Amino acid sequence: MSFEEDDGQSGYVSELLEGGYLEGAEIGAAKAFLAGGDLSPPQQYVFDSFVLRKHEPGACKRCRNGIDWPEKYESKHNGGFCGYCANVIHKADRDD
Ligand SMILES: [Zn+2]
Structure with a gap:
């Protein structure tokens, strides 16, 4: 895993979470991401495909x-x- 400097992505994910945009597995994946730990492969998939892509403006x-x-x-x-x-x-x- 490469370290990525926080360019506002975590703030955006946090806002999606608090704004009620996320549901089901998206919430768990977003919380795991915000907690700063490594995501499991299923969580990473949900995070990339749903939390980010589905809500991408x-x-x-x-x-x-x-x-x-x-x-x-x-x-x-x-x-x-x-x-x-x-x-x-x-x-x-x-x-x-
Ligand atoms: Zn513009």
């Missing part, structure tokens, strides 16, 4: 760039935009 709908981990959860709530575009749209929507 995809590329930003405006600029088509990938969305960074720290912005993924937010993008699930703002219509699928990266932080930059969400900010631009928010500003454009304001009346003043």
Whole structure:
């Protein structure tokens, strides 16, 4: 197992968990991941295929760039935009 620097992925997984997005085996896999231990092969499969892939918001709908981990959860709530575009749209929507 190679050590991966935390780039916001664990925060995103934590938000999915706390936000009620995960169910069944996804919850166990997410908790095992957040606990920092090695995941069993079945847990790793569930984590990769469901926790991450099923809930992946995809590329930003405006600029088509990938969305960074720290912005993924937010993008699930703002219509699928990266932080930059969400900010631009928010500003454009304001009346003043
Ligand atoms: Zn964008």
